[in-house]
Amino acid sequence: MSLLTDLQARLVADSGISAITTRIRLSRSEQSDALPRVVVHKISSQHEHHMLAATGKATARVQIDCYANSPVSADALAEAVRQALDGFRGTMNSGVFVSMCHLDNERTTYDAPLEGGHASDGVDGVQLDYMIGWSVSVPSFA
Amino acid sequence: MAKQTTIVGEKALMKRLAGLASKASRNRIARPAIGAAASAINKKAKSIVVEESGLQRKSLGVKRGTNTRGPFAVVGPRHGFKQQVERTMPSGYRSYVMSDPTKYAHLIEFGTSHSSPQPFLRPAYDGTDSKGIIARRMQAGLRKEAQNRSGSFKADKGDVKALRGLDK
Numbered sequence: 001m002s003l004l005t006d007l008q009a010r011l012v013a014d015s016g017i018s019a020i021t022t023r024i025r026l027s028r029s030e031q032s033d034a035l036p037r038v039v040v041h042k043i044s045s046q047h048e049h050h051m052l053a054a055t056g057k058a059t060a061r062v063q064i065d066c067y068a069n070s071p072v073s074a075d076a077l078a079e080a081v082r083q084a085l086d087g088f089r090g091t092m093n094s095g096v097f098v099s100m101c102h103l104d105n106e107r108t109t110y111d112a113p114l115e116g117g118h119a120s121d122g123v124d125g126v127q128l129d130y131m132i133g134w135s136v137s138v139p140s141f142a
Numbered sequence: 143m144a145k146q147t148t149i150v151g152e153k154a155l156m157k158r159l160a161g162l163a164s165k166a167s168r169n170r171i172a173r174p175a176i177g178a179a180a181s182a183i184n185k186k187a188k189s190i191v192v193e194e195s196g197l198q199r200k201s202l203g204v205k206r207g208t209n210t211r212g213p214f215a216v217v218g219p220r221h222g223f224k225q226q227v228e229r230t231m232p233s234g235y236r237s238y239v240m241s242d243p244t245k246y247a248h249l250i251e252f253g254t255s256h257s258s259p260q261p262f263l264r265p266a267y268d269g270t271d272s273k274g275i276i277a278r279r280m281q282a283g284l285r286k287e288a289q290n291r292s293g294s295f296k297a298d299k300g301d302v303k304a305l306r307g308l309d310k
Contacts, residue, residue, distance in 0.1 A: 028258045041258065044265035061268055067255045111255045123255035129264075 003060060003134055006092035007040055007085075013093075016080040020073075035123065036068035036077050043129070047136065056138040059131060061104070067125040071108065078106070078126035085130060100133035150305055162287060171287055173206070173213040175279035179272040180204045180215030187217060187266035192250060195227035201243040218263065219243035 004026050011017050011024045023029075023037035045060035064081055068074040088101040106128050113121035161167060184204050191199050201223035205216040224242035231237050253259030 031256070039258075041253070043259070043261045044268040046268060061264055063252070063259060063261075065253065065255075107252065109252070109254065125255055127252055 003092075003096060003098075003132065004040055004042055004062070006094055006096050007062065007132075009093045011038060011040070011081065011084060014080070014084040016083055017077070020077050020080055036066070036073055038077065038081065039065040039067070041065070054136075054138050056135055057099075057133065058136045059100075059133045062130045062132055064128045064130065065125055066128070067123050069120075069124065071110075071124045074108070074124040074126045078128060081128060097135040098132060099135065100131065102131045103128060104131045105129035158288070162284065167287060169208055169213055171280055171283035172276075173208065175276045175283060176213050176215045177204065177206050178279050179270070179275040180206070180217050182275055183263075183266050183270045183272060184217045186270050187262045190265055191262035192260040195229060195241065197223060197225065197227050197241055198243045198247060198250070201247075217266075219247040 008024050008026055012022065017024070017038070021036040021038065023033055025033065025037060025039045027039070027041055029037055029039050041063040043061040043063050045058055048055040048057045048059075064085075066074055066077040066081055068077055082103060085101050086103045088098060091097050106126065109125040109127060111123040111125070181204055184202055188199050188202050191202065193199055198219060201219040202217070203220045205220070207214055207216075221244055223244075224240065226238045227241050228236055229239050229241070231239075249257070250260050251263055252261075
């Protein structure tokens with residue numbers, strides 16, 4: 001299991017988020033996916049090294065998109081995600097240890113409907129950037 | 143047993159250090175340091191940005207400036223690159239369309255509800271040791287600034303008297 005699948009599992013298991021939606025997707029969502037939904041993307045990750053090898057510490061920037069039919073619903077979903085993740089420290093489902101999980105940035109978006117659609121048919125979203133520090137296994141070379 | 147220590151030229155030293163702390167001096171040292179860090183981020187962003195027509199890569203650049211808070215640099219798509227480029231349309235055909243990277247770069251970086259992000263600026267920022275570049279360049283700038291100032295250094299009469307007193 002990777003950090004992303006662990007994050008997905010954590011978000012699915014969270015009661016606050018599951019009360020709003022159970023559609024938590026990784027990297028891309030299906031065109032048929034209804035709203036509201038959450039999409040998790042890994043934007044970048046850096047792995048730390050000392051003079052000899054990897055330290056087993058890594059930091060990633062993860063973008064979590066919360067999409068809904070209205071700005072209020074999108075905001076409520078983003079708040080549920082924040083309650084589930086911001087400041088979390090501990091072991092995830094598969095044993096990945098998360099040492100840091102900080103909400104770094106938050107943006108609101110609005111995707112207008114296609115031509116001819118009503119403004120309320122657009123998709124409102126809140127994009128959250130998290131900085132996550134976690135432990136990775138150190139490769140050993142025999 | 144008490145020992146007395148005399149610092150000769152303390153006033154001149156403090157004056158020179160105070161000179162280094164002036165706003166003009168600070169900006170003179172910080173400006174190239176911030177510019178160098180921004181250039182490194184820009185270079186990395188250009189290397190990872192997704193390419194279809196190459197217009198967005200071409201438009202990426204650094205804008206440098208100084209405001210009341212000090213020098214700053216902005217990395218991103220610049221104005222003045224609006225032109226016709228060949229693109230694959232949703233129908234699958236290739237066609238020439240008018241494109242302006244400042245109007246769509248954010249959609250590529252952050253994604254939308256129907257397209258995944260293809261980030262280039264945040265990975266470039268995260269993957270560049272910008273603080274290290276700034277620290278190293280500022281250290282070198284500070285050293286240069288201090289050396290330039292030493293040329294105009296003149297010991298005052300009090301310093302000369304004190305030095306003569308030490309010789310006796």
